[in-house]
Amino acid sequence: MSDFTLVDPQGWEWDLHSVYSAYIGYFQVHNIAWYDRSWGHLFSTFEDFLAFSWPVITVTDVWTGRAHIVTRLTSIGAFLKMIKTRFGETLPQAPNILQVTPFETSTRHLRTVTDYASYKKLHSTLPAAVLSALKLRIRAGEPKAVRELWAARDRTFLTIDFEWSERNEKSCLEFGYAAVRCGHLEALRHWPPVPDSNYRKGHFIVSEYVDKVVNKHSPGGAFPWQFGESQVCPKAKLPQIIQAVISSLASPDSETVANTLVLVAHGISGDLSRMEEMRIKLPHNMLILDTATFERTLFAGGHRPAMIDPHTSSPGNPKPRAHGSTLSLENLLRSLPAPPDAPPTPPQMPLPGVFPQTGALVHGVALHNAGNDAFLSLYALQLLLEPATQAPVISPKRAQAQARPLSFGGAPMPIPIAIPMGMHGGDALAAGLGADATANGAQAWEWERDDRKELTAAERHA
Incomplete structure (x- = not known):
């Protein structure tokens, strides 16, 4: 030959x-x-x-x-x-x-x-060719391949998320993960997975930056993890912790058989780069799935309903979402119908760039917290594959938890956990909010915008 x-x-x-x-x-x-x-x-x-x-x-x-x-x-x-x-x-x-x-x-x-x-x-050599093609299919978010992967009920889906300092990209502030072991649940005849009870999850805060570094653009780390108790760990031990999580869920490496572990994230390229910098070893036969790419491919293929474009639409001037556009994790959740058992959510403060509906967004959960984002990424993936998924329930005690003080426009202000949901995921096109609520939302947006200007000026000066 x-x-x-x-x-x-x-x-x-x-x-x-x-x-x-x-x-x-x-x-x-x-x-x-x-x-x-x-x-x-x-x-x-x-x-x-x-x-x-x-x-x-x-x-x-x-x-x-x-x-x-x-x-x-x-x-x-x-x-x-x-x-x-x-x-x-x-x-x-x-x-x-x-x-x-x-x-x-x-x-x-x-x-x-x-x-x-x-x-x-x-x-x-054919099994190796199948594995190579399957890795490409899953990475490209091919709907048929991803659905078959989920339908097999023999994989473990692990979502990860990092929060890094906006001022120093080498400083990792948090790590969060959530995993569902489909093979284990299928053996117990328990399907579909229930997020509250069937997700293995964790949230780690780097001790060197606790209460010292808070991002201004995405201050989700200032708000508590809503799905468990956060753990504080030294910066030097974080790679070891992440490696142990992966090793506990992965099957042996192989040149011909795909790993039972599927690594998932929303916008996974950055996470992979960070893990490479931290020298975390991933099995070569592991499948990698990006929920942002998967949803975008579903929309391009007509597998999702028509929707407005949150970034180009304005009140009274809705514009259709263009093919090839990518949704943030928040907008992805908002674009999904809320499960029938989901509790009603109060109206949110309007902000540009987000869908008007609340959808499957979980009330009381702040985004840009690594643990919350990892959990919600897995929840969003399951909703795309299993629309009847049971909604997570946040206890009133956790929902009312107070955040660490943040500085907006130079003035510290403690913000309850319910407020960031409006700040990070407001209602750009929704009607029916009172004039006071709209004004407050606009003021909150101005504060955040001023902080961005301040940060940009400081970075330019540096």
Whole structure:
């Protein structure tokens, strides 16, 4: 087999073994005694059929995800021309040959199969090709692949989130995670997962920055984690903690079988870069899913309803969401219908750039807290796959928890947990709010905008 020639996979669509199988079937249907013909020895076995020397490549089917050893239609034509030239008999192209639509678009290694040993050797590489294609499919948010992954009920989905200092990108303030072990729940005949009771979750605050560093643009870290008790850990121990979480959920690494662990995040590229900087080792066979990419692909494919564009719309001038646009985690939750059992949420202060409806947003949970974002990312993914998912319930005690004081316009002001939901996820287009509420919302937005100007000026001065 040659490993030095690369070819474009376009046109390589015909499964090689299916070509042989189709001709044996054709002979049977038409009562052709092929074994008595002068060319019959070419079809005695699949190995005899391979003696023609078939140029092939390996690809995976864009729909089924299965790997195939495929050849071109011109090669089949050359085989039939050889029979006519050498034996003087014309054979038609057999029907029912398996036609594959290659998922791969980059060049592939061209190989020539001349016997069964070389075919068997090439066939042994197909599982690795399936794994490679599956990783690309999941990373691209392909709806069919992601849905099949969830429907198998044998994976563990782990969402992660970091909060980093806005002034020093090397300073990690928080880490949060949430995980659902679908295989474990399926074994217990408990499906679909219930977020409150079936998510393993954690939130870690770096001790060196506790009460010392609070972001101005996204001060979610100033508000408590609403799904458990936060833990404080030293900066030096955080990578070890993250590595242990991954190791406790992952299956062994493999070149041919996908890991049972699926790593999830909303906008995962930045998280992967941070983990690489922290020298956290991830299994090479681990699947990576970005909920932002998945939702965007669903919308582009018509799997989600039409909706306004929160960033280009204004009161009285709604504009449709454009294909290719990406939703923030908050807007993703707002775009999803609230589960039937979700408690009603009060109206929020209006802010530009967000959907007018509350949707599946969980009242009393501040975004941009690493633990809250990780939990809500997993919840959003499950809602996209299981719309009947039970809504999380926040206890009144947690919902009324007070935040650490923040500075707006230079004046410290303690803000209850209910307020940030409006500040980070206001209602840009909603009607029905009183004039006072609208004015307060506008004032809150002006404060935040002033802080951004102040931060930008300070950074420019530095």
